[in-house]
Amino acid sequence: MSVLWHKVVYDLWAHKARTLLAMASIAAGVFAVGAIFGMVDQLLAGMDAAHRAVAPSHFNIILRGAVNEAQVDELRATPGVAGLDPVNQIPVRYRLNDDDAWQPGNLVMRPDYDAQTYDVVTLQDGAWPQAPEVGLERLTGQFFGLEPGESVTFDVGGEARTYTVGGLIRHPFVQPPAFGGRAHFFADAATLAEFGVPPGFYVQLLVRVEAPYSREKAEAVAGELRSRLGDLNVPVAVTIYQDPDEHWGRRFVEGSMLVLQWMAAVSLFLSVVLVMNTLTALITQQTDQIGVIKAIGGRRRHIVAVYLSGALVYGLAALVIALPSGLLTAFYATQAFLNLFNIDYAAFQFSARAVVLQVLSAVLAPALAGLLPVLRGAALSVREAVATYGLGADFGSAPFDRMVDRFGERFLPTAHAAALGNLFRRKGRLALTVLVLTTAGVTFLVVMALVASMLLTIDNDAARRGYDVRLGFTTGQSADRVDALMAGASGVERYEFWLSRNATILRAGERLEDSAGLGVQLVGLPIGSELYRPLLTAGRWLEPGDDRVVVISQDTAEKNRLAVGDVITLDLGGVPGERWEIIGTYKIIFGGGFNTEEFYAPLPAVAAASGQAGEGTRVMVRTTDRTLAGAQAVAGALRERFEDDGLRVDLYTSSVTLEDRAFTLNQFSPVVFTLLGLAALLAGVGAIGLTSALSISVMERTREIGVLRALGARSSTLLSLYLMEGVLQSLLSWGLAVPLAYGLAQPLARQMGQTMLAVNLDYAFSLPAVFLWLAVTLVIGVVASLGPARDAARISVRESLAYA
């Protein structure tokens, strides 16, 4: 066996281009496995570890009023409560420069920063807030470019007051500013008192239940606390539950990670396909050598060992490249994702599972790729491999081959016709090469369909919203007062004044669960409203003459087996519950997260049921200038107008529709970019495959090229032959990818939308992406052809005719 190892080394070294291409193919797949699986392991583990480290509360009760210390102590004694941490978080208005417009933010206060119990905020730099200084949340600082030592001005009861930032603090539960999150600041009790919250009063309760934890237990205890708060005349705005062991963002990440893992596996599979192509070609080229080895005493195991060891070298060499790059990419990608969730991830780490998977992939992938061609080669008889009887092989007898030959004969110069025939005679290799490019194309087009569907969904949702600005109030306001203020407002095309109340759903006395578990908002809007109509899935919308009727979400209806025609009771808190007939259901487009669900009913009915006739809680405005800038200007002007008149605008329930659109896109963009990155990787694998196939073609047709040269073919002719082959294969793959993608994109995009983004997507297939992919595949075809074409043009007549 010993001298045959020299052959292994020689074959690898003498055909460096082929060796490098095979290595690159495997490296791409092994890299994808390492990067994605490594990222999955580190990301989920990192998120959960960071979550557990802050001692997360089991639920957070946000009050409409406030509780004092004595009441807090009373509530702590509620059965089932293991601990209760009172905190404050109020909406504020701030600006960084004197000529800036006021921006919405949150001001957080902990009674004792050094002795926090739950949802712990951590000091990153500087000192805990102590009057007259405030703390700055870390993401806020990064996004707005603000640092300790700099100043921020707050609107404190109509007066602008400037505070110095004394410290940088990390809050575990803030929405990134890039995704629409508000700026967060921190204060002590003394500073908060300046904003109207007296020391010793709290508006949020962070609670943990006694072990063992369960969601049901948490809900039960929360219900009891809500009831006790009701007895204390402190209404509850919302209750937010969280799992103590799993990060709140996990479910957004898990679905995406699953899809990415599948794509990494596909990438590895395609690498295997490419290497199979390469090894098949190698063995075909060396059939005579296999025959000679067998003729002089070599057995099947010798043949298998020689060629599989060559394949193993491809894999091990690929591992040298792919392992460190995969691990580094996994770490930095994890770091980037975790930073989005405000989680630090500084020290380099890697996933042992990813390392094992990479090593196994690098060893097994080429072995599997090589198994079939090597076993076939080893099974060749000496006669098949070596003997020549002057009986030629039966080329071109199949109807398809004859059709290709006739086409070439009719439309192409002879040399090109021969090249066309050769391309289609190696059907197996052609199929494998085209398979890889087609897979890349389908992936790209499906991802672009996902993006197009997302944009369509967002635009459709926006179209259903006829309003550009929404301004909410913390308490009910007089409609007459609001009308008077709106009368003089500029930039307003039309507006409506709606009334909303938190509601609990009951049926036959039993409390029902809404789809998000955060409670619902009963929203009263004018019948015939032009400013909003959701996407109905059953029944009908509000009509004149309607009274105690309601349109609920399809998700809640399915969860509780409710249907159109059923009657539910809505408890609005503080007033007797009333019965409402379900007349329709609507589809929630952007669900999940911490959005409370809305039920829609006629405004007069909601006003009557809540005892708030002539009042409203939100102004819905369509601006004359519907651009982002126009809407933002009107929103800012209206906020000032209201607050100058003493109406406190609730920043939590106020928004600009186009801003929300941008924030929604921002949230999805990391996942989309990752998918596009993988599609690019697959395209790269496809390009490698095509280059490899064309290089093999040059080697196999060396004698034919020599003959062409001897007959007068110029380098430009040879270049055009290989360009034709490369471009034809690209076009063929494009032609296959488009209909495949068209058929697969709708179910896949819908499933990916649900799994990765928790969104029910409307469907759009991106036609521009089809033409973009055409351009990409043509570029791949041309670029992949250049190297082999140049090699073909360099072959001399003497060298090629002596080639054996």
Next chain:
Amino acid sequence: MPPIVQIKNVTKRFRLGEAEVEILKGVSFDVPPGELLAITGPSGNGKSTLLNMITGIDHPTTGEVVVGGRAVHTMSENQLAAWRGENLGIVFQFFQLLPALNLLQNVILPMDFTARLSPRERRARAWQLLELVGLADQAHKLPSQVSGGQQQRAAIARALANDPPLVVADEPTGNLDARLSDEVFSLFAHLVDNGKTLIMVTHNPELARQAHRVLEIRNGLIVRDASPSAPAFGLPSEARGKG
């Protein structure tokens, strides 16, 4: 002594498209040990096919092929490979040296397969064989770096690596000039003088005349089986048939 090769009523048929072609039509002959047998005849008449029967590269459609007492036609591919390594040396028309190995390594290769000698002994024997064929100074060159004649001599050295009793050569001088052909034949004669049996297919009448015995194959049949020194050997086949 029993014949080293026994061909018993061997036929070989091939399918060519829709038709079936019979290349060998019931051929029988024996080869005694120590003979230098030349197989001649026009192209496409079955010479190489017959040789492939002897080496086990191909199997007869009917009939038997016994080489060195082994029924070659009944052996599997893997058994044949092992058997060839031990018992047969093959010299191909186009040399068929492995391009990735130098001449020395090419000669060592068959010994690696049989593993009868230690690695050091294999190397020593390979050197001896290359000296025998006059290529010791080219041992570390690749086949592409030496001439056709030198490649053919290296192929002969490789065929002798495991000291087989039988050497088979298919057109060994087909790609060589007259001088080199003579050199190769001298080697063959030397091998036969030292006890080897050698069967070669050749188009070269001069070469055939130097063999102990000539088998002429025409249209799949043996039309002449005689020693070149026999009186009627030089007559045309028609005359021989009438005489």
